[in-house]
Amino acid sequence: MREDEKFTLAITESGNLVVPLAYLKNMFGQELQYLIDTHKFYAIGIMSSEETYNSSIHAVTFGFQYAQNKSFTEKVEKAQWYTSKKFLEESIGLLHHYMERLYSTIYAIKNRISHQDEQHFISVLEQAKIKFGKKDFPTKIKEFKIHHSNTIDFEDHVTSLNKARNCFVHRLGVVSNLDTNNNNNLTVKWRAFRIDEKKFIDIERNYEIGTTIILDYQECMDTTYTLISYFEVLFNTCITNIGLNKDDPFYEFLS
Structure with a gap:
């Protein structure tokens, strides 16, 4: 298990464990932006027909043997399909x-x-996380309904x-x-913001049987x-409904 996949904890000067709530809330968006940038670089590499493409920002080198001796149309199709596939898989993941x-x-x-034994504390939380992680997406949504009473905004969008x-x-x-x-x-649904129109909009796109997304x-x-x-709505609703302030930077487990 990677270090960043473990339950996120910190320790105060008094020795109490804390959960950095702000970190959990804000890092999701930053990691999504990283995915956008990464797959944009990959698409550029396919289109440029380079044998390799070095990303100094992400410290990785991609191989593009597929792009060699392919027509422009084939490269466009490959770049679009790959970006769609990998970005959807990884962003939803x-x-x-x-x-x-x-x-x-x-x-x-x-x-x-009880967190007198820190390792036991982390182990219990990891087991809860693993058990929850084995459930499919609709079941995960139902599990969260224990902590809120209403349908969360954009639930239909993320389900699609x-x-x-x-x-x-x-x-x-x-x-x-x-x-x-x-x-x-x-039917795929999005919630979007259009800067030029300065408004939020809902978008739908239908894919028929046999077509490729x-x-x-x-x-x-x-x-x-x-x-x-x-x-953000899920986080704010669940944290508020267990009696905490959604804007608190952390929650401290007092001895």
């Missing part, structure tokens, strides 16, 4: 990860677990994006009847905004 961390945070606070992600994972983005609703379409750059940005909006 990141949402799952942060939902698991939020769940384990709430679990710790509500159950007032999760369906698109599942289509990529299991069918390489080619829509089948397993992905569709009663209208024989896979392709997201353009704006739709990737809209996906980012949708996921951030959902997680």
Whole structure:
């Protein structure tokens, strides 16, 4: 398990453990932006036909053997398909990860677990996180309803994006009847903000059976905004409903 996947804790000068709530709330958006940048670089590499593409920002080197001797149209299609697939898979995966961390945070606070033994404390929280992580997305949403009474804003949007992600994972983005609703379409929904119009809008796009899901750059940005909006509302609602201030920087487990 990577260090950044573990339950996030810090220790005060008095020796008490704290959960950095602000870190959990704010880092999700930063990691999504990292994904946007990474996959933009990959698409550039495919289009430029370079054998390798070095990203000094992310300290990685991508291989682009596929791009050699391909037509411009083939490169465009490959770049669009790859960016759509990887970004959806990884951004939704990141949402799952942060939902698991939020769940384990709430679990710790509500159950007032004894933390005299720090390693035992972390182990208990990790087990709660792992158990929650094995559930599918609809079940995770139901689990969170224990901590709030209403449907969270943008729940339908992220559920539709999760369906698109599942289509990529299991069918390489080619829509089948397993992905569709009663209208024989896979409907993807976004919550977006348009700077030029200075307003929030809801967007829908339908994919028919047999078509391949392709997201353009704006739709990737809209996906980012949708996921951030959902997680922020989920975080604020759950933290408030267990009696804490959603703007508190941390929660301290007093001895």
